[in-house]
Amino acid sequence: MKVGILGSGVVGRTLADGLSRIGYHVMIGTRDIQKEELQVWLETNREYHKLGSFKEATIFGDLIVLCTQWTGTKNVIEQAGIWNFKNKVVVDVTNPMDGKGPDENGRLHFALTNNGSAGEQVQAWLPDSHVVKALNCVGNIHMVQPQLEEGQPTMFIAGNDDLAKKAVNEILIKLGWKDVLDMGGIEISRDIEALCILWYAYGFRTGSWTHAFKLLKK
Numbered sequence: 001m002k003v004g005i006l007g008s009g010v011v012g013r014t015l016a017d018g019l020s021r022i023g024y025h026v027m028i029g030t031r032d033i034q035k036e037e038l039q040v041w042l043e044t045n046r047e048y049h050k051l052g053s054f055k056e057a058t059i060f061g062d063l064i065v066l067c068t069q070w071t072g073t074k075n076v077i078e079q080a081g082i083w084n085f086k087n088k089v090v091v092d093v094t095n096p097m098d099g100k101g102p103d104e105n106g107r108l109h110f111a112l113t114n115n116g117s118a119g120e121q122v123q124a125w126l127p128d129s130h131v132v133k134a135l136n137c138v139g140n141i142h143m144v145q146p147q148l149e150e151g152q153p154t155m156f157i158a159g160n161d162d163l164a165k166k167a168v169n170e171i172l173i174k175l176g177w178k179d180v181l182d183m184g185g186i187e188i189s190r191d192i193e194a195l196c197i198l199w200y201a202y203g204f205r206t207g208s209w210t211h212a213f214k215l216l217k218k
């Protein structure tokens with residue numbers, strides 16, 4: 001399978017590396033393929049790594065992973081061309097932060113003012129695609145092969161299409177996730193995205209950024 005990764009920040013590169021290591025051909029879509037870190041990344045695995053524009057990566061991917069800063073996300077989707085996402089599974093890793101950073105108490109704030117979520121907004125922008133919220137409730141260092149001393153973290157996912165969630169579940173398992181929980185339709189993104197604020201607040205208070213969430217059952 002070919003995967004188009006939109007956004008070349010730490011998340012995009014982490015997932016691109018993780019996916020190519022388990023056998024997927026990946027193209028990172030970016031505004032600037034000449035960036036030094038991207039050229040280095042390209043050289044690490046010439047057979048499986050590719051670079052292109054947002055549009056080229058979206059055309060390339062059978063599956064798309066959205067790893068953009070929230071404030072640039074609409075722009076990226078428009079540059080990629082909405083029609084190039086048609087009928088594809090889109091894994092939405094974004095968190096809808098306002099980009100202003102934490103307040104004095106270490107609380108991040110969302111850019112969305114109503115009761116919505118990034119997942120729902122992305123699904124509304126891409127009505128002919130199958131958006132699955134995933135991988136947004138954990139720091140990038142644990143996105144691939146998460147290893148925590150206190151146990152296996154939980155990956156919460158949500159989306160409207162069961163087959164799309166099944167496909168994403170299988171990829172997550174290959175990426176080393178052992179506890180993937182389907183929480184329901186894309187509107188549950190509101191609750192999964194809220195976890196990122198709690199995740200950040202813990203890091204802010206403790207200075208430690210290697211934590212992850214686990215849903216415990218009896």
Ligand SMILES: NC(=O)c1ccc[n+]([C@@H]2O[C@H](COP(=O)([O-])OP(=O)(O)OC[C@H]3O[C@@H](n4cnc5c(N)ncnc54)[C@H](OP(=O)(O)O)[C@@H]3O)[C@@H](O)[C@H]2O)c1
Nearest residue numbers: 007008009010011030031067068069072094095136139140
């Ligand atoms: N960092 C984490 O540990 C973490 C964990 C969970 C979820 N997330 C979420 O995952 C997403 C990516 O995180 P990140 O830390 O990798 O983000 P980032 O480095 O801040 O941004 C990712 C990419 O977004 C694109 N972008 C930003 N502004 C843009 C604009 N105006 N127009 C077009 N493209 C723009 C850029 O792509 P190019 O530079 O390639 O053009 C940039 O590299 C975010 O939504 C974040 O909230 C992050």
